[in-house]
Ligand SMILES: Nc1ncnc2c1ncn2[C@@H]1O[C@H](COP(=O)(O)OP(=O)(O)OP(=O)(O)O)[C@@H](O)[C@H]1O
């Protein structure tokens with residue numbers, strides 16, 4: 001009798017289950033913590049029935065953030081540190097999953113799969129590295145084998161490489177989930193995620209997948225957070241309290257908005273490799289605004305995020321009365337949200353709660369959904385994005 005690896009038998013059994021339970025993990029560019037979403041899935045593709053069973057963000061200790069910051073978005077970094085972190089993060093994320101499951105009173109044996117994004121440490125689309133002989137590239141660490149062995153749960157990880165191999169920039173992957181969960185016939189919708197970087201998916205009212213647009217649009221919270229860390233020793237500008245104490249410096253704002261990224265055709269991606277404090281300091285030097293008050297700097301950076309989003313939507317998504325649904329930590333940035341509401345008086349703007357999606361959980365849900373597709377889906381053609389199933393399988397035993 002033909003015998004084969006037990007892991008493959010287990011994989012086959014999970015893929016055939018009518019309803020699957022999956023854990024989605026997202027550790028974003030803000031480095032605030034690990035988002036953990038426990039979801040149930042029946043079916044796949046546009047027929048997916050999905051439920052968010054539990055969600056938690058487990059904050060990272062400062063010591064861990066400091067260790068990741070040593071290599072995060074840096075052109076020059078310590079190769080040993082990257083190697084150590086790759087194993088460490090995989091194992092650490094496994095521990096955090098076990099902690100979350102224990103907190104929910106859920107036995108790990110009842111979970112069919114983990115879908116893990118890992119931690120992006122460098123994102124290098126060709127538009128950034130500009131080296132003709134090299135492809136688009138991106139690197140997420142926190143190896144899936146460590147998660148699988150730590151938790152005993154089948155783990156699917158490293159989703160972005162297939163996207164690049166098939167012609168994409170490795171991001172944003174949000175569209176694969178947004179199309180399945182967020183579209184509504186008869187409504188033009190924009191699903192805007194304001195994380196470290198801001199990205200959006202435009203879902204047209206006629207449901208035409210060819211017209212769907214998903215792209216990064218510019219900085220989200222990354223510059224605001226970096227300035228808060230440097231000048232106020234705070235992780236972020238809670239409820240925009242600092243921004244509201246300052247004024248926008250119009251010269252600096254104009255200089256910040258002056259970069260070829262904003263003129264490039266979508267879809268396009270970016271990251272803190274470009275939008276860093278170095279970018280801001282160069283703009284300050286050009287405009288002689290190095291000595292403005294720190295409150296004015298945070299206020300101007302908040303306006304930069306808001307205006308970059310406004311400009312993108314007004315130039316590229318010219319539809320009447322769109323419904324704009326915001327997710328990510330930036331949905332709580334009062335200053336940015338107030339500007340968007342003022343800029344789009346003909347649109348309805350709310351967070352994604354109205355879609356039945358917890359705004360903080362959206363990206364973790366996305367990865368659980370991509371995991372479900374990796375197990376039992378079909379490649380879907382959306383806009384000019386690669387029609388591929390993404391993710392690599394790691395077995396516990
Ligand atoms: N109450 C609040 N007021 C203002 N900003 C907030 C608030 N709560 C969260 N944020 C912002 O949201 C950020 C975290 O957002 P989120 O978790 O969506 O980022 P991420 O998932 O790491 O990013 P990305 O999607 O780019 O990978 C914080 O760093 C902070 O800037």
Ligand SMILES: CC(=O)N[C@H]1[C@@H]2OC[C@@H](O2)[C@@H](O)[C@@H]1O[C@H](C)C(=O)O
Pocket residue numbers: 028029120123138170171172173174175195196197198199216269270271363
């Ligand atoms: C390389 C990378 O990690 N990109 C992230 C980042 O955070 C927001 C934006 O930049 C987006 O392009 C992407 O994440 C989301 C989950 C995505 O792929 O849709």
